[in-house]
Structures are given as structure tokens and as C-alpha cells.
Amino acid sequence: MAGNAILLDKAAALAKRMHLSQISPAKQEEFNTLLVYTEKGLQIQLKHDRKSRRPVTLHVDFLSESLNYRRQHGGGIKQALARAVGIKPGIRPTIFDATAGLGKDSFLLASLGCRVTMIERSPILAALLQDGLERAAASHDLDKNIINNLTLVLDDAISYMNSDNKNTKPDTVYLDPMYPHSKKSALNKQEMRIIREFVGDDTDGDKLLQVAMNYAQKRVVVKRPKGAQLLTSTSPSHVIKMKNSRYDVYML
Numbered sequence: 001m002a003g004n005a006i007l008l009d010k011a012a013a014l015a016k017r018m019h020l021s022q023i024s025p026a027k028q029e030e031f032n033t034l035l036v037y038t039e040k041g042l043q044i045q046l047k048h049d050r051k052s053r054r055p056v057t058l059h060v061d062f063l064s065e066s067l068n069y070r071r072q073h074g075g076g077i078k079q080a081l082a083r084a085v086g087i088k089p090g091i092r093p094t095i096f097d098a099t100a101g102l103g104k105d106s107f108l109l110a111s112l113g114c115r116v117t118m119i120e121r122s123p124i125l126a127a128l129l130q131d132g133l134e135r136a137a138a139s140h141d142l143d144k145n146i147i148n149n150l151t152l153v154l155d156d157a158i159s160y161m162n163s164d165n166k167n168t169k170p171d172t173v174y175l176d177p178m179y180p181h182s183k184k185s186a187l188n189k190q191e192m193r194i195i196r197e198f199v200g201d202d203t204d205g206d207k208l209l210q211v212a213m214n215y216a217q218k219r220v221v222v223k224r225p226k227g228a229q230l231l232t233s234t235s236p237s238h239v240i241k242m243k244n245s246r247y248d249v250y251m252l
């Protein structure tokens with residue numbers, strides 16, 4: 001009961017902050033899509049997902065088994081993401097993740113020892129990220145340094161980078177905008193498909209890359225699906241290929 005009261009208070013505060021209507025538990029049945037505080041954290045809940053035709057939930061879980069597995073067995077500093085952003089023995093670049101999403105890439109980079117600023121422009125995704133960070137910080141199962149390496153900002157990365165005169169510029173800007181819509185793309189992965197329903201297509205990826213090139217000190221990295229067009233007409237300095245995607249690396 002006390003737990004429920006805390007969750008309801010959190011829901012009320014979030015609804016006020018985001019100018020959303022707060023629905024009483026009794027009325028929840030009337031809505032297909034809800035943002036709900038549960039014992040497992042803040043979740044997007046779809047009663048009926050159009051594609052899978054099943055109920056679906058989405059939340060940020062930095063303690064999940066899959067992230068834990070990737071952290072422990074993903075190849076450490078030899079994995080493609082680490083090499084792409086410029087991690088080397090004894091070198092941990094500062095990272096500006098301009099497209100934070102569910103924060104998985106940021107989290108992996110932070111767990112490898114990088115300080116990461118994660119920017120997300122969707123208030124809903126930023127709320128999920130904030131909740132995920134708070135739960136991870138309160139957990140005894142996770143090295144506190146990882147969460148201390150992460151800073152979340154709710155903003156549009158283009159306007160943030162264009163107007164940032166006070167912070168030291170990051171070594172690396174990392175971009176993973178929504179993939180162009182394709183039947184074959186990783187968007188078929190359920191969580192990315194649902195995120196797309198909330199944030200739409202990232203049609204300004206080319207602008208994001210241009211601004212990032214003036215903001216990063218050393219390199220800009222763009223994650224793209226295998227076979228996708230470059231984000232702009234500028235060719236990358238080198239490309240790191242993976243099974244279904246690739247990193248286009250622009251050295252400055």
C-alpha cells in the first residue's frame with residue numbers, strides 16, 4: 001500500500017511536469033497506451049501492439065540480463081562500438097551520445113570507463129532514462145562508477161551543440177538516429193519499432209552530423225544499418241562493419 005502511494009505520487013509529479021493527464025488505475029482499461037510507474041520502474045505499456053497483437057511493455061533497465069551479458073562478454077575494449085568511438089588501452093574518450101534512446105550504447109561506453117553525456121529530445125524517453133538511472137544508482141548489483149559516468153540531458157542535440165559555449169567539447173560525438181524505414185531493418189526489433197511510434201522518424205540526421213562535426217574534438221561516429229546510405233554526402237574516414245549494421249567513423 002505504501003509502495004503504491006509512492007508510485008502514485010511519482011506518477012502525479014511526472015504527469016504535471018510533462019503536461020500529461022493522470023489516469024486513475026480504475027480508468028486504465030480505457031486506454032491502449034499508458035506511461036505507468038510499476039514496482040519494476042517507469043514503463044510504456046501497450047495493451048495491444050499492432051504488430052505482435054500482444055500486450056507489450058518498454059522500459060529502461062540497466063540491470064537487465066542482456067545488458068549485463070553484453071557488458072561481461074561483449075568483447076570489452078575490442079568490441080566494434082569501443083573501437084569506433086576511439087577507446088584504446090589507457091585511452092577513454094569523453095563521449096557525447098546525441099541520440100540516447102534507451103541508453104544502451106551510452107551504458108556500455110560508461111561501463112568501459114568513458115564519461116558519457118547522453119542527450120534525448122523525447123520527453124517520454126528521457127523520463128524512462130531518468131528512471132532507469134535512478135534505479136541503477138540505487139542497486140547494489142552495479143558498480144557505482146558506471147552510473148557516475150553518465151549524465152542525462154533532455155534537449156535537442158542540434159540546438160544543444162549549437163549553443164554550448166560553457167562545457168569542454170567531447171572527444172567523440174556518437175550518433176544513432178532512427179534507421180530509415182525498411183522492411184529488413186533492425187526497426188523490426190520490437191523495442192525500436194515502439195520507440196519510433198513515439199518519436200517518429202529522425203529526418204534531421206544529416207543536420208545532426210554537420211553540427212556534430214563542428215562540436216566534437218576528435219571524431220564523430222554514426223551507426224547505420226548494413227547497406228543504408230551515408231547520412232550526408234561526406235564519406236567517412238573509415239567504416240567498421242558488423243553483421244547487420246556498421247559504424248561510419250569521421251576523424252576530425
Ligand SMILES: C[S@@+](CC[C@H](N)C(=O)[O-])C[C@H]1O[C@@H](n2cnc3c(N)ncnc32)[C@H](O)[C@@H]1O
Pocket residue numbers: 098099100101102103104105106119120121122125155156157158176177178179195199202208
Ligand atoms: C535509434 S534510437 C537510439 C538508440 C540508442 N543508441 C540506444 O542504445 O538505446 C534514436 C534516438 O535518438 C533520439 N534523437 C534523434 N535525433 C535527436 C536529436 N537531434 N536530439 C536528441 N535526440 C535525438 C530519438 O528521439 C531516439 O530516441
